[in-house]
Amino acid sequence: MIKFVCSRRKISRKDAYRGVPESAQIEKGEVRVPLLEVKDLKVHYPIRGGILGRTQDYVKAVDGIAFSIEKGETFGLVGESGSGKSTTGKAIVGLVRSTQGQIFFEGEDITKYIGKNRSPYRRGVQMIFQDAYSSLNPKKRVLDIIGEPLRNFEKLTSGEERKRVDELLDIVGLSPETAVKYPYEFSGGQRQRIGIARAMALKPKLIIADEPVSALDLSVQAQILNFMKDIQQHFKLAYLFVSHDLGVVKHMCTNIAIMHKGRFVEQGSREQIYNNPVHIYTKRLIAAIPDMDPVNRRKTERFRDKVAADYEQRYREYYNSENSVYDLKKIGDSHYVALP
Amino acid sequence: MMGDKNLRGWVVMINKELLQISNLVTSFRINGEYYAAVDGVSLSVRENEVFAIVGESGCGKSALALSIMNLHNKINTKIEGNIYFKNKDLLTLRLSELNSIRGRDIGMIFQDPLTALNPLMKIGAQIEESLSFHMSLSREEKQDRAMELLEGVGIPSPALTYEQFPHELSGGMRQRAMIAIALACKPSLVIADEPTTALDVTIQAQILELLKKLQKEMKSGIILITHDLGVVAEMADKVAVMYAGQIVETADVYEIFANPLHPYTRSLLASVPGVSPADSGKERLHVIRGMVPSLLKLNRKGCRFSPRIPWIPLSFHEEEPRYHEVKPGHFVLCSCYKNFKFK
Numbered sequence: 001m002i003k004f005v006c007s008r009r010k011i012s013r014k015d016a017y018r019g020v021p022e023s024a025q026i027e028k029g030e031v032r033v034p035l036l037e038v039k040d041l042k043v044h045y046p047i048r049g050g051i052l053g054r055t056q057d058y059v060k061a062v063d064g065i066a067f068s069i070e071k072g073e074t075f076g077l078v079g080e081s082g083s084g085k086s087t088t089g090k091a092i093v094g095l096v097r098s099t100q101g102q103i104f105f106e107g108e109d110i111t112k113y114i115g116k117n118r119s120p121y122r123r124g125v126q127m128i129f130q131d132a133y134s135s136l137n138p139k140k141r142v143l144d145i146i147g148e149p150l151r152n153f154e155k156l157t158s159g160e161e162r163k164r165v166d167e168l169l170d171i172v173g174l175s176p177e178t179a180v181k182y183p184y185e186f187s188g189g190q191r192q193r194i195g196i197a198r199a200m201a202l203k204p205k206l207i208i209a210d211e212p213v214s215a216l217d218l219s220v221q222a223q224i225l226n227f228m229k230d231i232q233q234h235f236k237l238a239y240l241f242v243s244h245d246l247g248v249v250k251h252m253c254t255n256i257a258i259m260h261k262g263r264f265v266e267q268g269s270r271e272q273i274y275n276n277p278v279h280i281y282t283k284r285l286i287a288a289i290p291d292m293d294p295v296n297r298r299k300t301e302r303f304r305d306k307v308a309a310d311y312e313q314r315y316r317e318y319y320n321s322e323n324s325v326y327d328l329k330k331i332g333d334s335h336y337v338a339l340p
Numbered sequence: 341m342m343g344d345k346n347l348r349g350w351v352v353m354i355n356k357e358l359l360q361i362s363n364l365v366t367s368f369r370i371n372g373e374y375y376a377a378v379d380g381v382s383l384s385v386r387e388n389e390v391f392a393i394v395g396e397s398g399c400g401k402s403a404l405a406l407s408i409m410n411l412h413n414k415i416n417t418k419i420e421g422n423i424y425f426k427n428k429d430l431l432t433l434r435l436s437e438l439n440s441i442r443g444r445d446i447g448m449i450f451q452d453p454l455t456a457l458n459p460l461m462k463i464g465a466q467i468e469e470s471l472s473f474h475m476s477l478s479r480e481e482k483q484d485r486a487m488e489l490l491e492g493v494g495i496p497s498p499a500l501t502y503e504q505f506p507h508e509l510s511g512g513m514r515q516r517a518m519i520a521i522a523l524a525c526k527p528s529l530v531i532a533d534e535p536t537t538a539l540d541v542t543i544q545a546q547i548l549e550l551l552k553k554l555q556k557e558m559k560s561g562i563i564l565i566t567h568d569l570g571v572v573a574e575m576a577d578k579v580a581v582m583y584a585g586q587i588v589e590t591a592d593v594y595e596i597f598a599n600p601l602h603p604y605t606r607s608l609l610a611s612v613p614g615v616s617p618a619d620s621g622k623e624r625l626h627v628i629r630g631m632v633p634s635l636l637k638l639n640r641k642g643c644r645f646s647p648r649i650p651w652i653p654l655s656f657h658e659e660e661p662r663y664h665e666v667k668p669g670h671f672v673l674c675s676c677y678k679n680f681k682f683k
Binding site for chain 1: 396397511540541542543544545549567568569570571573574576593594597598607608609611612613614624625626627628631632
């Protein structure tokens, strides 16, 4: 049985602020809180077994992570498959239940909204999924797909709704005629744009983008990435950008966290992560990025061998006796590394 | 059998060419009409060479790979042209002859190991299947060879994996097992269709290194089909860039990255995010206008890339595009490359 450690009582704004002293900054006498703050988030999936189906153990998909996202910034969450990066995104929007931890949105604890359909939190945070094929209902027209969030939150006449849908289609660069088409009539890149239009419908402040371009071709990927940056500037959006592609993350994100075994191994700015990786796992990940210049082939190979040997030898220094990642330690301005 | 081997050795000595494709046209029947997915492709792969075919989805690169192995559905596919493999035309062989080449002389690595492997067979049995089909080995010999292969592809505990089913392995291990199957009979040509697309970067680096190592050992040729330019830069000796069923540019790997000429090649290279060390995220990525044309709507006259670069006047394109040899071994299709500028 999963227990909710977070209290469900109604939390006043004042109480909520009490929980966020580290990152809240006081500017001109005003408390500035980050757009999203995640504290000690854990998502454990029970493993059931035996005749009675009792819980025997847990898969610790996310095991105690904390970070915050400022308004208008792009925060990158990088890791290999199984590192817990997608689960983190899903826990924030509420698609999976967190086992422990708190999530603050604009300083407000969102625990009270869990399970509530029409909460302001649902309006403010939207999601773009990796697979634009399975995340659009094949039986609905684009009009209904994009209109659904509007119907849930705003009482619009059908004429007004259509106008809003056309506006949204215009933002993502699709013509108004496409509103009456079905998802199968679109290419992969166009579908992903429909997914983005749906996420944009309620003018959210934060979009969780879970591998939004990894199923797309290079030229379409470039289009979607440019476009995501455009709407970010225009609407002052923040992104939580979940990806395994280090090139894409480098292009998109200002702050990056590297995830491994459900925890952060390193967190810092783009320059810190790419130019000065400290944790052995980050080093290995950065070394594995293919070099686009064939002239450097030998050099990359040697460098990779060196890092791999280093990883083998010094693994014990970076992971504790339970083979888990240490807590983050501050090593520089906004640069955190999991060290003993 | 013996004579055949000698002949092969002789051919290799004077000409190390392994595979020669000339004017290959692979068409699929859609609504009663044939549409060419591969349209006049010629290339040759030598021994000990990695030949990369790059392009986006729908450009015909996988159709090309399946044509070499003749794996298309016969009912609705028409393959024209010649595919000479060790001086035998693969397209004219009988099925039994073809089967003796598939798996023994030409190995294939597929993109998705989970669908390509048989979920009901143990890994060991799947490797031995190909061995027993092509070689006459005793049970012990087969088992030894399978173990040897599993160890060769870097599986940590071959004896355990030998007895496991595909679902029990991780993605990287599955791909290794598939490489072991493809290499079981020491093929002289390996076709790798997006071998690392489904894998994480660190695993990808390992698999690429493994392929490189095995290729050096066996001196085989590899046709590497990929959409990832980073993989090409790390692996390939020669590169062919495909667009809408045609090879638009081909050159050796250093040349193509140092001096890309065709507008499509240049556009592709400009749309890769985060490659330059100075990428601060401020600059915009290059976007190719429009979409990859579908098979049915493709205009087969003139330069096929011209609709995607509308600011280049039609007079700069050729009516019947032909290959221009810019430098020895560097070919570019259509004359539009001479006047191409990004907009």
